[in-house]
Amino acid sequence: MTLDNMIIPVVMCSIILYGISQKVDIFTVFLEGAKDGFKTSIAVLPALVALMTCVGMFKASGALDYVTVLAEPFSRVIGLPPEVVPLAVLRPVSGSGAIAIYKDILESFGPDSFIGRIASVMEGSSETTFYTIAVYFGAAGIAKTRHTLPASVAADFAVVFMSVLMVRMLF
Amino acid sequence: MKWIFSGLVISAVFFGIISGRMGAVSNAALSSCGEAVGLMITLMGSMCLWSGLMKIADTARLTEKISRMFSPLIGVLFEGMHYKSAAAKAITLNMSANLLGLGNAATPLGIAAMREMEKRNPNPGVATNNMAMFVVINTASLQLIPTTTAILRQAAGSERPLDIMPAVWISSIVSLASGVVVAKLLSKAGKGS
Numbered sequence: 001m002t003l004d005n006m007i008i009p010v011v012m013c014s015i016i017l018y019g020i021s022q023k024v025d026i027f028t029v030f031l032e033g034a035k036d037g038f039k040t041s042i043a044v045l046p047a048l049v050a051l052m053t054c055v056g057m058f059k060a061s062g063a064l065d066y067v068t069v070l071a072e073p074f075s076r077v078i079g080l081p082p083e084v085v086p087l088a089v090l091r092p093v094s095g096s097g098a099i100a101i102y103k104d105i106l107e108s109f110g111p112d113s114f115i116g117r118i119a120s121v122m123e124g125s126s127e128t129t130f131y132t133i134a135v136y137f138g139a140a141g142i143a144k145t146r147h148t149l150p151a152s153v154a155a156d157f158a159v160v161f162m163s164v165l166m167v168r169m170l171f
Numbered sequence: 172m173k174w175i176f177s178g179l180v181i182s183a184v185f186f187g188i189i190s191g192r193m194g195a196v197s198n199a200a201l202s203s204c205g206e207a208v209g210l211m212i213t214l215m216g217s218m219c220l221w222s223g224l225m226k227i228a229d230t231a232r233l234t235e236k237i238s239r240m241f242s243p244l245i246g247v248l249f250e251g252m253h254y255k256s257a258a259a260k261a262i263t264l265n266m267s268a269n270l271l272g273l274g275n276a277a278t279p280l281g282i283a284a285m286r287e288m289e290k291r292n293p294n295p296g297v298a299t300n301n302m303a304m305f306v307v308i309n310t311a312s313l314q315l316i317p318t319t320t321a322i323l324r325q326a327a328g329s330e331r332p333l334d335i336m337p338a339v340w341i342s343s344i345v346s347l348a349s350g351v352v353v354a355k356l357l358s359k360a361g362k363g364s
Contacts, residue, residue, distance in 0.1 A: 007271050007272065007273065008273065011224075011271070011273070011276075012224060015224050015227055015228050015231075015233065016224075016227065018228070018231050018233050019227040019228070019230070019231045019233075021231075022230075022231035022232065022233075024227055024230045024231045026227050029223075029226050029227050029230050030223035030224065030226060030227055031223065032223075032226055033222040033223035033224070033225055033226025033227070033229075034219035034220070034222055034223035034226075035219075036222050036226070036283075037215075037218040037219040037220070037221065037222030037223065037279055038215065038218070038219050040218055040222065040279060040282050040283070040286075041211055041214055041215040041218045041219075042211075044211065044214070044282065045207070045208065045211045047172075048207040048210060048211055049204050049207040049208070050176055051175075051176075051207075052203045052204065052206055052207040052210065053199075053200055053203045053204045053207070054175075054176050054179035054180045054183065055179060055203070056199040056200065056202065056203025056206070057179065057180060057183035057184075057187075057196050057199045057200050057203070058179045058180075058182060058183045059199065060183070060187070060192060060195040060196045060198065060199035061182070061183040061184070061185075061186040061187035061190065061192055061195070061196045062186055062187070062189075062190040062192050062195075063182050063183060063185075063186035065190070066186060066189075092310075099319075099323070102320075102323065103323060103327070106323060106324065106327035106329075107327060110327070110328070111323075111324040111327040111328065111329035111332070112329055112330060112331075116324075116327075116329075117335060117338075120320050120324055120335045120339075121335050121338045121339050121342055122342075123317075123319075123320045123323075124317030124319075124320035124321075124335060124339040124343075125312065125317070125339045125340075125342040125343040125346060126311070126312060126343075126346065127309065127310050127311065127312040129310040130175065132306060132309050132310045133175070133306055133310065134172070134175070135278065135282070136281055136282060136285045136302075136305075136306050136309065137172060137285070137298065137302075137306065138172075139282040139285055139286065140282070140285035140286050140288070140289040140302070141289065141295070141296060142172070142285075142289065142296060142297070142298050142302065143172050143173065143296050143297075144172070144296065144297040144298060145172055145175075145298050145303065145306075146297070146298045146303055146357075146358075147303055147353075147354060147357035147358060147360075148298060148302075148303040148306050148307060148354075149175065150353060150357060151303065151307045151350050151351075151353040151354035151357060152306070152307050152310040152311070152350060154349050154350055154353040155307060155310060155311040155346040155347065155349050155350030155353075156310075156311075156346070157349075158311075158342075158345050158346040158348075158349040158350070159311075159342055159343075159346040162341065162342035162345045162346060163338070163342050166337075166338035166341055166342055167338060170337060170338050171338075
């Protein structure tokens with residue numbers, strides 16, 4: 001894991017050195033940019049509160065258990081092991097929740113097992129869809145997201161399907 | 172947004188009643204709104220850091236160079252966007268940060284991209300096709316090294332934590348492609364740009 005320890009410092013260093021080489025007054029400019037970043041994070045807060053509250057309530061209600069049961073026939077069709085269904089359901093909704101389930105799967109079945117690998121591919125190739133939508137549209141002040149959600153959900157379905165297919169094909 | 176929000180709250184109440192977990196739902200409502208503030212404070216640091224660094228890169232015209240490299244891709248995915256525009260620059264940097272696995276940097280850059288696009292939006296408050304496309308691309312994560320996953324696999328005693336990489340790449344690309352295709356199709360079916 002040495003490579004990914006390098007990325008952040010190297011990227012920072014390159015930007016700063018490039019800035020100096022182009023005679024940019026780097027510190028003043030940095031502060032200007034950071035001030036914008038500060039304003040932006042305040043602008044995101046209302047959307048974040050709205051989203052995290054409704055997602056938190058949704059998770060606590062046990063609704064995901066029902067969704068998992070409903071997803072069972074679908075998962076049987078594509079050959080997804082039932083143990084991975086909760087991860088597939090939770091992944092787009094909650095990043096931290098998905099990681100907790102993922103760790104659990106790795107511990108119970110082993111990271112190099114069939115189930116462990118499917119879970120890994122799923123975890124590695126998808127994002128917390130709802131969070132991304134809320135933060136980006138919230139920050140830009142967009143209320144009507146039009147076709148964003150269906151397209152994102154299509155991408156999430158593709159990940160579930162592909163993770164099973166890829167693990168079957170490649171391992 | 173209003174459908175996502177109301178859908179989640181209403182189903183939370185509905186399922187909370189069915190499974191007798193209204194107490195938990197009520198606690199979750201109170202605690203998660205506080206957690207959102209905590210998350211924002213955590214985000215704020217990286218937001219300031221990366222916005223500052225981006226401003227340096229921008230002033231030094233580095234972002235314009237990177238943006239030019241990505242311009243063929245930007246042209247295909249986004250309608251009528253020039254690589255020199257502020258939005259294209261932010262989009263390119265967001266994609267680069269995602270590829271490198273710098274999630275902390277990708278978020279502020281992505282937000283900057285959205286705000287630039289909103290500035291030129293003929294119907295403020297309504298997502299344009301380009302905005303939808305951009306968010307879809309971000310929800311279908313694309314990264315060269317799935318760092319977090321690999322670290323968790325290693326911690327769980329995997330012999331080769333990174334052997335899933337080709338599978339992750341192919342799944343991400345297929346998922347991204349599905350998202351992009353659905354977005355393109357629906358954008359035509361919808362009210363137009």
